[in-house]
Every structure is written in structure tokens, then in C-alpha cells.
Amino acid sequence: MSLRSQVVGCGGYLPERIVTNEELARRLDTSDGWIRQRTGIGERRIAADSELTSDLAYEAASRALQRAGMSGSDLDLIVLATATPDHTFPSTAVKVQARLGMKRGAAFDVQAVCSGFIFALATADNALRLGQARTALVIGAETFSRILDWTDRGTCVLFGDGAGAVVLNAAPLEGPAARGVLSTHLHSDGRLHDILYVDGGPSLTGTTGHLRMEGREVFRQAVQHLSEVVDEALAANGLQPSDLDWLVPHQANTRIIDAVCRKLGLAPNKTVVTIERHANTSAASIPLALDEAVSDGRIRPGHLVLLEALGGGLTWGAGIVRW
Numbered sequence: 001m002s003l004r005s006q007v008v009g010c011g012g013y014l015p016e017r018i019v020t021n022e023e024l025a026r027r028l029d030t031s032d033g034w035i036r037q038r039t040g041i042g043e044r045r046i047a048a049d050s051e052l053t054s055d056l057a058y059e060a061a062s063r064a065l066q067r068a069g070m071s072g073s074d075l076d077l078i079v080l081a082t083a084t085p086d087h088t089f090p091s092t093a094v095k096v097q098a099r100l101g102m103k104r105g106a107a108f109d110v111q112a113v114c115s116g117f118i119f120a121l122a123t124a125d126n127a128l129r130l131g132q133a134r135t136a137l138v139i140g141a142e143t144f145s146r147i148l149d150w151t152d153r154g155t156c157v158l159f160g161d162g163a164g165a166v167v168l169n170a171a172p173l174e175g176p177a178a179r180g181v182l183s184t185h186l187h188s189d190g191r192l193h194d195i196l197y198v199d200g201g202p203s204l205t206g207t208t209g210h211l212r213m214e215g216r217e218v219f220r221q222a223v224q225h226l227s228e229v230v231d232e233a234l235a236a237n238g239l240q241p242s243d244l245d246w247l248v249p250h251q252a253n254t255r256i257i258d259a260v261c262r263k264l265g266l267a268p269n270k271t272v273v274t275i276e277r278h279a280n281t282s283a284a285s286i287p288l289a290l291d292e293a294v295s296d297g298r299i300r301p302g303h304l305v306l307l308e309a310l311g312g313g314l315t316w317g318a319g320i321v322r323w
């Protein structure tokens with residue numbers, strides 16, 4: 001029997017503290033005007049000192065499970081995407097597993113930076129379709145504020161903290177219009193490591209390090225690869241851009257999102273954009289945007305939703321979901 005991974009709940013969590021562009025402009029040589037015009041960002045959330053990635057992940061996961069009418073004991077699998085784990089090891093996923101009261105199955109992290117949610121979704125979807133698990137929780141959670149160089153105006157203004165999660169259930173595939181994940185498409189190119197990386201790590205320096213980025217080159221690569229992978233995902237399913245109800249992109253820069261929409265010929269009002277309030281929350285940005293658009297009724301059952309992201313590695317990917 002063919003199976004498809006249906007989304008049965010989603011949830012998001014943002015830390016309480018809001019840091020506006022104006023607040024950053026008081027300590028850095030930057031301005032609200034520059035940040036808004038070049039990125040679309042107006043403010044970001046920053047985790048409290050006591051708040052860890054696993055805490056944000058747990059809150060988002062609890063909300064997703066509640067919406068699905070489930071508890072941790074219903075889960076077989078947790079795949080958590082993060083580049084800012086609580087510890088070098090064990091994974092942040094096992095901490096969430098314990099807090100959710102999930103005592104069976106498996107929980108692990110995947111690391112594809114800003115593309116992490118798509119990579120985690122693909123991993124869980126594959127496990128569900130193969131019958132390795134029946135119910136999976138996919139989480140994107142980050143505390144990027146901990147790896148930013150707060151003196152580097154070229155990077156520290158761009159990111160925020162947060163978490164989002166979806167619950168997937170394996171269901172029999174009933175015809176081509178069945179709800180669920182239609183396909184996922186993953187790519188990476190390690191030759192582009194040096195344009196977006198962290199300059200520390202357990203093996204390299206024994207310290208956590210700080211994010212470094214050649215923004216202009218990442219921008220150029222993002223528009224090119226995202227357009228390609230979106231085309232690939234549509235072609236794999238015999239779809240046209242006009243078939244899509246929503247594009248839910250990774251939220252790195254409104255100019256990247258607009259450029260991809262233009263290349264696709266997709267109307268901007270079919271795009272879910274949260275960057276103004278969330279900034280770039282890396283692996284959390286797509287599930288946070290999904291949670292917002294599902295909660296406010298924009299994304300409804302039966303809608304065709306395209307997800308896409310690009311991040312350090314470089315990594316990039318896309319997925320199409322019939323909601």
C-alpha cells in the first residue's frame with residue numbers, strides 16, 4: 001500500500017523579547033531605513049539568556065501536537081533541524097523527546113542550516129512513506145543570536161530566534177489529489193562552504209564561533225538555486241506555478257523572495273512573508289510562516305503549498321505539500 005505524509009498539525013513559538021532595528025541602530029552603524037530597504041526586516045525576537053533551542057522547540061512542538069489532538073506518546077519519530085543545538089551532543093531532538101514524554105521510536109537532529117526544515121521534512125517523509133514510522137514531528141528551531149558577531153553590522157541585523165513544528169501522519173494514498181507531501185528535492189554544494197559558515201566548532205577550535213557571510217554572493221546563489229529547485233519540484237509533479245495556492249519561502253530577504261516570484265511568474269499575494277517581524281530564523285522560518293498562515297486561515301485543507309529554502313553549505317531544497 002502506498003503511503004503519503006499528511007500534515008495534521010503545526011505550531012510556532014517566538015521568544016518574548018523584541019529587538020527593533022532602531023534598538024540596533026543605537027549600538028551599531030546602521031539604520032532602520034537601510035535594514036528595511038535591503039532586507040524587509042523590521043524587528044526580530046531574541047531568546048532570553050535562560051532560553052535554549054530545546055525550549056523553543058518544545059513550545060512549538062507542544063502547540064503542533066495540541067492542534068493535531070495528539071501527545072508525545074503518539075509519536076514514532078522526531079526530526080529536528082537546527083544549526084544552534086543546546087549541546088555538541090547529544091542532539092536537541094532527544095531533549096525534546098524526553099520533555100514530550102515520548103518513550104519509543106527515535107529522535108535525532110539534522111543540520112542543513114537555513115534549509116534544515118526542508119531536509120528534516122524530507123527525512124521524516126521518507127521514513128513515513130517506507131513504513132519506518134507512522135507519526136512524526138518535524139521541528140525547525142534556532143537561537144542564532146548566540147552565534148552572531150554583534151559588532152558585525154553586515155550579519156547581526158539579519159537574524160532572529162524562534163521555532164516551528166509540524167506533525168505528520170502516514171495515510172494511505174488515495175488518488176493524485178490526496179493530501180500530504182507530494183515530493184521533496186534536496187541539494188548541496190560544499191564548494192560554496194566559505195560564503196556562509198561559522199568560524200568555530202568542536203573539532204576546529206573547541207569554541208562555538210560566529211557566523212560569517214559574503215552576503216552579496218549568497219544572494220546571487222540563492223536567486224539562482226531557488227528558482228532552479230522550484231522549477232524541479234513543479235516539473236516532478238507536472239504542475240505549473242499557477243497551480244500553487246501558496247509559496248512559503250525561507251525568510252532571508254524580501255528581495256530574494258520577490259526575485260524568485262518574478263522568475264516563477266507567481267503573484268506576490270500568493271506568498272507568505274513573515275520577515276518583517278521574525279527576521280531570518282534559519283531552520284525555523286518556514287514552519288513559523290506555515291503556522292502563521294494556517295492559524296489566520298490563509299492556508300486551508302486542499303491548498304497546494306510550495307516550500308523552498310537555501311542556507312549555509314550551501315544547501316537548498318524545496319517541497320510541495322497538498323495541505
Ligand code: UT7
Binds near residue numbers: 029218219253311
Ligand atoms: O538564510 C541564509 C541565506 N542568507 C541569505 O540569503 C542572505 C543573502 N544576502 C543578503 O540578503 C544581502 O546580500 C544582505 C542583506 C546581507 C546585504 O545586502 P546588499 O544589498 O547585498 O548589501 P552589500 O553587502 O552589497 O553592502 C552594501 C553596503 C556596503 O557599504 P559600501 O561598501 O557600499 O560602502 C555595506 O558595508 O551596505 C553596507 N552595509 C550596511 N549599511 C548599513 C552592510 N550592512 C549594513 C547595515 N547597515 N546593517
